[in-house]
Amino acid sequence: MIYGFLFVLPPVIGFAVFGLFPALYSIYGAFTDWDGLGRMDFIGLANFRDIFQDEQFFKAAYNTFFLMIGIPIGLALALLLALALNRGIPGTTTFRVIYYIPVISSLAAISILWSWAYNGDFGLVNQFLELLGIEGPNWLSDKTTVKPALILMMVWKNLGYTMLLYLAALQSVPKDYYEAAQIDGASSFQSLWRITWPMLKPVTFFIVVTNIIGGSQIFTEINIMTPTGGPEYSSATIVFYVWQKAFGNLQMGYASAMAVILGLFIFVVTLIQFRMNERTSRDY
């Protein structure tokens, strides 16, 4: 069927031109001294060698992974909220919508908002802390507080999404499981631990993996809230550094090498997810 083939041609072309070709070019570029202006000589593993001696790269990598601490925090809070919402109290739909509003809000606008919220003297966060009698720091200018500040913002922004996924998963647990457990005399804590949690494992895994992949590519928040990469480069992420090197310093070979390392990391994480998915579906 010629038509079948024709109809899928656009995405295939799109993939080839805008996906595959740039990806391969990037991988090649990682082994050159590419400067985006014409020079592109093969230099072997030199970029990679330099990266592993680059303090800024390690700082950026450390920051990127530190920020992932928000993942389990967000997970726990979202699960708590989902369990609460699952009880079917009045106002469930409204709550769902309210919790989801930060999720659909533009990251740029949210970053700007929280930049102001973290203002040392007049920001919302310190206003709130003052009510509790605590004097808040200048969150984004202090290298010990800038990452926790970012984590809080990111947890806030994504809570609704994670909660939604958990709520759907909770609602798909057959009610008879709980009834049977109750007949057998299980406490609600035991039900939670023995029935609910195992049934939530697939969704939890999905959330963790997608958050790791997303978290490893954080850029916008850093660029807007700490445009220089934070005090002593304590908030710059890998993608932020890649962007600086590629478009700021025109060291595109070097930047590509970092991007390739990042890509490899994400590839491995995704592979793990695929394998785990297959394993869990086989269990059923």
Added chain:
Amino acid sequence: MKARKRLTDTLIFLLLLSGAVFMIAPLLWMLSTSLKTREAVFALPPQWIPDPFVFVKYREIWEKGPLLSGIRNSVIVSVTVTVVGAFTSSLAAFSFAKLRFPGKNAIFLMLLGSIMIPYPVIMIPQFLMFSHVGWVDTLLPLIVPGLFGNVLMIFFLRQYLVSVPETIIEAAKIDGTSYFGLFSRIVFPLMSPAVAAQIILWFMGLWNDYLAPIIYLNSPEKLTLQLVIANFNANYAIQTDYPLIMAASVVALLPMLIVFLIFQRRIIESVVISGVKG
């Protein structure tokens, strides 16, 4: 027993309520700041209800930055890509779901694999490609790739179509319709709820995009909305004109918020389905 449930339910309601307040408070505070004068922002103790309550910043934002062109550019990108991209994606999904051709599964798997390629890996070569053809500082690099279709959308539409019975297709084939006619007159209308949901999500993603625009766009009149407000922040924070910055951000947030509130049931459904499938 019932009283105990009532008590737990009330506690839970309070928990959810405080959570909801935590979610909304920053946004309300943003709104409140936008309605203040520049000086009122620094009042101590801080006020939640602006006094004086002014709209002046909402007038100033149109003059103090390329806000209008920002909106226009964002609309151009988002609308063009979603309209054309939805068409190419649904056509491809139809083909993957219902038509037969050699290598279909291999091609589908290959396209799925493209999801695993993160944008940072391709952004540098893409930039050089586009600068070769002189498209830097135009909206084209943001539009053209999307026109070829969206793999996630293709994936979901294909899943959706698989449940459409073959009989309808067979009947149309017997009638002698062309495959394209089959698509446009029968299959596409059947898919339209799924397509609509995907379009909304895609549109929102494009509207909120920041990384790609910041790479390609430089001239003020070319910037998309998200870049415009980021510049507002960068330029006016030093002047501590926070009401201005917040007003611009509110204007940037509002369209998608409205879209979300109108379509929230569909959007939430889509999100849940994709999460469950993943």
